[in-house]
Amino acid sequence: MAIFQRLDWLSLLDIGLVALVFFGALQLVRGTQADQLLRGVIILVVIVGLLGSAFNFPALGWLLSRAVLALLVAIPVIFQPELRRALERLGRAGPRIGQAPRDAIAIESVIVAVAQAATRLAERRHGALIVLERETGLQSYADTGVRLDAEVTAELLQTIFYTGTMLHDGAVIIREDRVLAAACILPLTSSFLSDRRMGLRHRAAIGITESADAIAVVVSEEHGYVSIAHNGRMIRRIDARRLEDVLRTFYQAELQVAVPRWLSWLPRAAGGRRTSREAARPPNVEP
Secondary structure (H helix, E strand, O other): OHHHHOOOHHHHHHHHHHHHHHHHHHHHHOOOHHHHHHHHHHHHHHHHHHHHHHOOOHHHHHHHHHHHHHHHHHHHHHOHHHHHHHHHHHHHHOOOOOOOOOOHHHHHHHHHHHHHHHHHHHHOOOOEEEEEEOOOOOHHHHOOOEEEEEEOOHHHHHHHOOOOOOOOOOEEEEEOOEEEEEEEOOOOOOOOOOOOOOOHHHHHHHHHHHHOOOEEEEEOOOOOOEEEEEOOEEEEOOOHHHHHHHHHHHOHHHHHHHOOHHHHHHHHHHHOOOOHHHHHOOOEEEO
């Protein structure tokens, strides 16, 4: 009871802030390989701490005190991807000084062009990997490919991924409404994929979305499926209409700035409507 009597509003605020930090850390590593590793470290520290406090074990207490110093050095190394992702999120959440608002009309044209190109490539069983850059810069990955700096059109994307061209084996990076580079090399995810039929393109799509806030559209060369990856997760086997809907959802904040409501469905009118069965079918989401 004495402990509760000494609590004031500053102490409660302090406890709340510490709990918020732990909650944010757990949310950051949720669904990653670091999730189980962090649980193992916490369980080990709790067990050793209980044993050290319940019994008089001098050697165990000395080992625990030295292990804390080792963890301070090991944690930044072990959780380097998660820490990098957290700093990038903080940077994206901060004020965007010097950044002009993106043209919503240009975003709409890019969405339509990517959806049309992915649909036609899937019909021809031509593999493709299209990455849409957002707040996190992808210049280091663009430097691994061939710089284009061209307008985004469905015809250009189809030409790049045509099997007879020199640029089809790699990823296309789109910055705003321009094709920045083609034949780019992306990092592969190290996470376990439940479907073994997903190849290097799918692993690269998940990998780039794990390290950045980019959006990756994948066309399977073997099965002709269209998938989209974001934040380390993938929605698989979607048609052109649903692909446009998902892309508009990711760009919802930018599109609501200047795009009229009639413009969001007008470019899709030529592509036809989905049947009620297709509209009701949920997408296949892979972690």
